Each structure stands twice: as structure tokens, then as C-alpha cells.
């Protein structure tokens with residue numbers, strides 16, 4: 001039986017709040033065994049872009065990333081945010097190692113082709129994107145890799161890549177080597193039947209129920225790409241996929257995805 005590997009993706013709402021981030025990282029430090037962290041930071045990046053006079057542009061949950069936007073999100077995700085998460089884990093005794101996709105060629109992406117929309121410097125991942133050998137070596141030494149949303153194309157170009165997609169791709173790529181648990185952690189208690197009612201957490205969702213809830217508009221906005229990535233991971237052999245509150249990872253309330 002292969003070892004359990006837990007991958008935690010943490011989103012913008014929590015990352016931008018120092019107290020909440022600290023609480024999440026303290027809880028994460030108590031999770032035993034090999035683990036990895038993927039962080040977003042989209043909300044903070046949009047604020048920083050606005051402060052610098054650049055209007056953020058999102059289409060279907062993805063940021064249109066021109067050259068100026070790429071410079072700023074690289075500084076924000078791969079710099080400030082990544083190092084803050086790493087320092088927070090070190091504070092709690094976790095030997096964390098911050099990585100962009102370019103470091104150790106750990107995640108190689110390709111620039112999204114221009115179709116109806118030109119997303120600019122946005123990276124898409126495929127089944128060959130993840131350097132699984134390097135990750136197994138790092139995990140084997142007891143390090144906890146911490147990924148930001150910046151990848152590269154192997155030709156010197158950095159690319160901005162949705163953090164939920166990175167988490168799902170890492171989980172899928174590592175599924176042949178570990179029993180992978182993928183945790184999408186954010187500010188709600190799970191997938192809600194009514195987004196205005198925190199107590200309406202749906203404990204389990206099948207792909208069929210997801211399609212129905214999406215068609216009724218119950219699941220919308222950033223939750224759609226998150227669940228698309230989550231179900232793709234489950235279908236590709238990831239053992240367990242969970243949507244939960246970043247501040248309640250040790251509590252039973254959460255949404256667990258089911259294969260059928």
C-alpha cells in the first residue's frame with residue numbers, strides 16, 4: 001500500500017488575512033505525514049493591480065494577464081505570498097520549500113492559445129507538466145513543497161496559472177505514487193446549497209448532482225472552476241477530494257466528492 005500524500009490548496013480570501021492564514025498554517029503543521037501546499041492570492045493581486053492603476057480583468061475565473069500584470073502577479077504570488085506561507089510554516093516547525101513552476105522545472109506549462117479571448121501570459125497544464133521525480137525526492141527528505149500560481153514554458157517565459165488547476169494537476173500526476181488526498185480550503189464550510197446560508201453545506205456530491213446544481217445556478221462563480229478541477233482529479237485516480245473551510249480542517253463539516 002502506497003503512502004498517503006495530502007495536498008492543501010488555499011485560496012485568496014484566507015491568504016490575505018494574516019490572522020486567518022496563521023491559524024490555517026498552525027493547523028496544517030499538526031497534519032502528520034507528507035504534505036504539499038498550493039496557494040492562490042487572486043483577491044490580493046487584484047487589489048495590488050488596482051492600487052498601481054491597472055484594472056484587473058477576469059474571464060470565467062481566469063485572469064487576463066498582459067505583460068505588466070504578469071510582472072506584478074509574479075512579484076505578489078512567487079514573492080510576498082509564497083515567502084509568507086513558507087515563513088509561517090517554518091514558524092510552526094514545518095520545513096517548507098517555496099517553489100514556482102520554474103524552480104527545478106517542477107511545473108512546465110504552455111501558453112493558452114488565443115481563441116475568442118486572448119488571455120495573455122496564462123499557462124495551461126497537461127499530463128506531462130509535473131516533474132514527479134523531483135517531488136518524490138523532496139517529499140522523501142521530509143520537506144513540504146509550497147507552490148504559487150506561477151509556472152514557466154521552458155523557453156524563459158513565466159506564466160500565470162490558476163491555483164486550483166495547479167493543485168488538481170499535482171494531485172493527478174502524483175496519484176500513481178501515493179494515495180493522494182486533495183483538500184480545497186477556502187472561507188466557506190464546503191459547497192453550500194444556498195451560498196447565503198453557511199449552515200447549508202452539502203456533505204457529499206456526485207458528478208451528476210454537480211451538473212444539476214451548476215445548471216440551477218446554485219454553484220456559481222469561482223466555485224465552478226474549483227469543482228471542475230476537483231472532479232477531474234477524482235476521475236484521474238486521486239483517492240479523496242474534499243472542499244472545506246481553511247479554518248476548520250480538523251472538523252467534520254466539509255463536502256466530500258463522490259465518483260458516482
Ligand SMILES: Nc1ncnc2c1ncn2[C@@H]1O[C@H](COP(=O)(O)OP(=O)(O)O)[C@@H](O)[C@H]1O
Pocket residue numbers: 010011012013040042164185186187188190191192193194195218219220221222223226
Ligand atoms: N454553492 C456555493 N458554495 C460555496 N461557495 C460558492 C457557491 N457558489 C458560489 N460560491 C462562491 O465561490 C467562492 C469560491 O471561489 P473563489 O473565490 O474562486 O475561491 P478561491 O479564492 O478559494 O480559489 C466562494 O467564496 C463563494 O462566494
Ligand SMILES: CC(=O)N[C@@H](CCC(=O)OP(=O)(O)O)C(=O)O
Pocket residue numbers: 010011012013039040041042043045061062063073122123149160161162163164
Ligand atoms: C490565470 C489565473 O487566473 N491565475 C490566478 C492565480 C491565482 C489564483 O488562482 O488565486 P485564487 O486561488 O486565490 O483564486 C489569478 O491570477 O487570479
